[in-house]
Amino acid sequence: MVKGDKESHKGSEKKAAHKKEAPATRKDKEVDEAPSGPKTPPRLKETYFREIVPALMKEFSYKNPMQVPRLERVVLNVGMGEAIQNVKLLESASSELGVITGQRPVVTKAKKAIAGFKLRQGMPIGTKVTLRSDRMYEFVDRLVSIALPRIRDFKGVSPKAFDGRGNYTLGLKEQLIFPEIKYDSVASIHGMDITFVTSAITNDEGKALLRHLGMPFRT
Numbered sequence: 001m002v003k004g005d006k007e008s009h010k011g012s013e014k015k016a017a018h019k020k021e022a023p024a025t026r027k028d029k030e031v032d033e034a035p036s037g038p039k040t041p042p043r044l045k046e047t048y049f050r051e052i053v054p055a056l057m058k059e060f061s062y063k064n065p066m067q068v069p070r071l072e073r074v075v076l077n078v079g080m081g082e083a084i085q086n087v088k089l090l091e092s093a094s095s096e097l098g099v100i101t102g103q104r105p106v107v108t109k110a111k112k113a114i115a116g117f118k119l120r121q122g123m124p125i126g127t128k129v130t131l132r133s134d135r136m137y138e139f140v141d142r143l144v145s146i147a148l149p150r151i152r153d154f155k156g157v158s159p160k161a162f163d164g165r166g167n168y169t170l171g172l173k174e175q176l177i178f179p180e181i182k183y184d185s186v187a188s189i190h191g192m193d194i195t196f197v198t199s200a201i202t203n204d205e206g207k208a209l210l211r212h213l214g215m216p217f218r219t
Contacts (some may be wrong), residue, residue: 039134041134042134042137043141044138044140044141044213044214048070048212052068052212056069056205069198069201069206069209070199071136071196071198071210072132072197072198072199073130073132073136074132074195075131075194076129076131077108077127077128077192077195078128078175079193088187089187090107090127093188094107096181096186097128097129097175100139100178101129102135102139103129103135106128108125108127108128140213144215144216147177148216150177150179151177156216156217157216158217159207162203162206162207163203165200165201166201166206166207166209167196167198168206168210169193169195169196170194171191171193172191173191174190175190175191
């Protein structure tokens with residue numbers, strides 16, 4: 001091979017190597033990172049539309065599926081009076097609530113000052129999360145099928161905590177019933193209120209909806 005041919009051959013090798021090592025384009029990345037398919041809807045959400053809606057239409061003689069009560073949102077609220085003295089307890093509670101729900105909590109603040117409790121207006125006193133859509137159904141499914149049965153000597157939840165408009169509030173004594181929370185990692189054991197906001201008009205309709213969703217009411 002003559003000198004000119006060698007130089008030409010080396011140049012071709014460099015171009016080939018350069019082409020081989022070229023970084024992936026944005027289009028390539030989009031193809032690589034594209035989802036494999038549509039996300040599967042939560043099991044409980046599918047159950048609601050497939051089984052619960054027809055059951056409630058029959059139970060309450062609704063003429064239209066749009067009349068059937070639905071779960072609109074679930075609000076988890078942790079009140080931390082101890083946070084007045086130790087803000088780290090509130091930070092820990094907020095972190096745990098995020099782990100339980102898969103959503104970032106917001107800090108709740110005092111709306112007015114209470115001198116006897118050394119509470120000033122605007123002081124952080126709790127944390128909460130509002131769940132809607134898929135995350136809401138996923139949480140309710142885990143609550144009724146996994147968390148509540150972990151309560152010692154559990155015999156069902158009270159059917160008397162409705163507000164007169166089909167909304168229900170469940171009080172829990174400790175966060176440890178959720179398997180995502182490990183005993184050795186908690187800063188303090190605390191309870192929480194879980195409010196189920198429905199589109200029901202009456203308590204009976206709201207109760208029927210939650211019962212079909214798996215809420216284990218005491219009889």
